[in-house]
Amino acid sequence: MTKTLADLYQGYIGCLNSQDWGNLENYVGTEVAYNGRMVGLDAYRQAREREFREIPDLHFDVRILVSDEKTVASRLEFEISPSGEFLGLPVNGKRVKFSENVFYEYEGGKIVRIWSVLDKAAIEAQLSRS
């Protein structure tokens, strides 16, 4: 049975959450681009590995998932404690809650283009209250 993009995407999220880096190439194309900039699989993997080092409690939680035959749209929720700066903000271990709304364009069953927006304003609001 052919997997839907929603199935493939849930596999990708499971791969990230289990830090199963050897399997990332099964979900992400070698020529992956992020917000219009060519990144490539190796650099993309390194960036995700670095995030897990800098955010020990990092976990991707899919709250809304919409897909058609070539694109997945996902609203991810995070409740995490980045150890130092995050998005240029001095989070320094504080627990922050925010969302990411993100589109993933697929080709040949793999993610080739990612269009992400992170809710930096929500984090700023939480830091200003502390």
Added chain:
Amino acid sequence: MTKTLADLYQGYIGCLNSQDWGNLENYVGTEVAYNGRMVGLDAYRQAREREFREIPDLHFDVRILVSDEKTVASRLEFEISPSGEFLGLPVNGKRVKFSENVFYEYEGGKIVRIWSVLDKAAIEAQLSRS
């Protein structure tokens, strides 16, 4: 023929771009909520009208659109010149380009819940270069 949510959504965007406020109630429910907060149609309409006053060249440009039977996901691109502050940033008439990734949950053919993230960081980067 039944309209798909994608059709309804394009109607909503056309309604905004033409500032056809009398028709907004055909696209947005009376109990509409924005990012988890109850707003209601009247206040939602007032907020959109205010945006068009404060941003004379406001235009909604749909770049990516994904939908299923109850949710629309859209990546909107803006290239606009807010006259004063925008998202708390001193834009003051400068032309800025940024995206909004947003989910719309429908009930009875109308938008009832909106989950939006605006790319504030992109605007900050453009202002810091000026």
